[in-house]
Amino acid sequence: MIAAIQFSWHVVWSRIVDPNSVFAHALWATVYISIVAQIMGILLGLVAALMRMSRLTPFRFLSGLYVLVFRGTPVLVQIMFFYLVIPLPNVIDFGAFSLKSSFAAGILALGINEGAYMREIIRAGIDSIERGQMEAAKSLGMRYGLAMRRIVLPQAARVIVPPLGNEFNNMMKTSSLVSIIGVYELFADAQQGYSASFDAAYFVAVAFWYLVLTSIWSFFQALIERKLAVSEHDNEISLKERAVAIWTEGGGMVRSAWPWRARA
Amino acid sequence: MSASLEFVMHAANVHKSFGRLHILKGVSLDVRPRETVCIIGASGSGKTTFLRCINHLEKIDSGRIEVNGHQIGYRTRNGKLVEDRERNISRQRTEIGFVFQRFNLFPHKTALENVIEAPVHVRGVAKSQAIEEAEKLLVRVGLADKKDAYPGKLSGGQQQRVAIARSLAMKPALMLFDEPTSALDPEVTGEVLDVMEELAHEGTTMIVVTHEMGFAKRAADRVVMMDEGVIIEEGSPEHFFESPTHERTKAFLSKIL
Numbered sequence: 001m002i003a004a005i006q007f008s009w010h011v012v013w014s015r016i017v018d019p020n021s022v023f024a025h026a027l028w029a030t031v032y033i034s035i036v037a038q039i040m041g042i043l044l045g046l047v048a049a050l051m052r053m054s055r056l057t058p059f060r061f062l063s064g065l066y067v068l069v070f071r072g073t074p075v076l077v078q079i080m081f082f083y084l085v086i087p088l089p090n091v092i093d094f095g096a097f098s099l100k101s102s103f104a105a106g107i108l109a110l111g112i113n114e115g116a117y118m119r120e121i122i123r124a125g126i127d128s129i130e131r132g133q134m135e136a137a138k139s140l141g142m143r144y145g146l147a148m149r150r151i152v153l154p155q156a157a158r159v160i161v162p163p164l165g166n167e168f169n170n171m172m173k174t175s176s177l178v179s180i181i182g183v184y185e186l187f188a189d190a191q192q193g194y195s196a197s198f199d200a201a202y203f204v205a206v207a208f209w210y211l212v213l214t215s216i217w218s219f220f221q222a223l224i225e226r227k228l229a230v231s232e233h234d235n236e237i238s239l240k241e242r243a244v245a246i247w248t249e250g251g252g253m254v255r256s257a258w259p260w261r262a263r264a
Numbered sequence: 265m266s267a268s269l270e271f272v273m274h275a276a277n278v279h280k281s282f283g284r285l286h287i288l289k290g291v292s293l294d295v296r297p298r299e300t301v302c303i304i305g306a307s308g309s310g311k312t313t314f315l316r317c318i319n320h321l322e323k324i325d326s327g328r329i330e331v332n333g334h335q336i337g338y339r340t341r342n343g344k345l346v347e348d349r350e351r352n353i354s355r356q357r358t359e360i361g362f363v364f365q366r367f368n369l370f371p372h373k374t375a376l377e378n379v380i381e382a383p384v385h386v387r388g389v390a391k392s393q394a395i396e397e398a399e400k401l402l403v404r405v406g407l408a409d410k411k412d413a414y415p416g417k418l419s420g421g422q423q424q425r426v427a428i429a430r431s432l433a434m435k436p437a438l439m440l441f442d443e444p445t446s447a448l449d450p451e452v453t454g455e456v457l458d459v460m461e462e463l464a465h466e467g468t469t470m471i472v473v474t475h476e477m478g479f480a481k482r483a484a485d486r487v488v489m490m491d492e493g494v495i496i497e498e499g500s501p502e503h504f505f506e507s508p509t510h511e512r513t514k515a516f517l518s519k520i521l
Binding site: 132135139144 | 321350351355357358360361362364366368369370372381382387427430431434
């Protein structure tokens, strides 16, 4: 007997208004994986960006190799690689979370992959700050690290945050790929529902939940960008205007405080 | 180091090239405590480069620069210059204030925050004390009412005065000014020059690269003329503006005055 693929709206509806506890676990897994991998990506990207600007050739070479490999190969392949090749203990204790090795492998792969993209974003941010800022800091007796931390990076953050927000938006969606190594997150949850019933409604419902996550993030992104823009006094855009812009411009595309990115 | 130094700044035979371009061809200059020295000369003569070498924003190829008796940026090892460690270079720079042509205030910090930044985070001064001193400095440069303003809200002249206060907050032994009014609108250069003149009269040791001949006449103890990477003439302002001896100085002054 060939199972016919169905589509039932009531399944979509019940998955949205009445999610079960397994679903809640899957949703949390997606959020958790995305946040941890993104933070890992930011840190690795920062280190790689600083290495890229180093005077020491081996540092620059390593940084270049990192980006070459991780931007040049599919993230799906990287996930498989980390899962199959890198020996990770079966259970990793991340404080409140006890993780299966597939979970750790997925986070590692996503985080390391993200670092390669973040390097370029962070470097562009640092490059956008006038050389005079570093010189002024140095002339006051600040050492490189202190000057970076107190003077250059806070200014670069304004340039880094908008693309970083989009990276995180992408991360939440890309994290669905770790379902392939058996991590139970949103997409795996939908897939399980589908394989039990051949009802495509599960995928529509999961799309809705991804949309919820990215929309919530867009709101936070607007908040952060607004806070960063205040001290620079350029466009004072109200929170309400930004919240509206999330919907009119599309999630994760709120760029109004950055004139060179503005659409209109 | 001796308690009373003869020179705050001592430069001997400084050479500097950018690639094949030989910018400084053996510059020697001594600056005594409380002295104000103005360096003048056409653009490309090396005066800004020389100033930047004094706090090691530029490396030098050979020669020697000392501030407060400490060699700047290098140690001499077997007669060769070896660049010093960053930690030492940074410590030396705390003794040297630098005012940039383009101010380079920190745009993400208010005027007051700009001034207290280095005392608090480099010297480790208590924040309350740093604020107290910074407020006095801002009064001194006439900007007490602008302490909470971000640089973007200040005029060029105001920004430059904050930049001067920021440098003074480190209580440097030597102040360097790199064409501090060149990026300003003519109507606000006066307010910056007034502050600098006051500093000079109070006995701050200063080296000023400038095109403001009026300032040089009024405030300088000594004027130095640079041309093609060397100092070709130096003397009192009277000597300089009334009876310059070098042909190139005469030509330069006739063009600029």
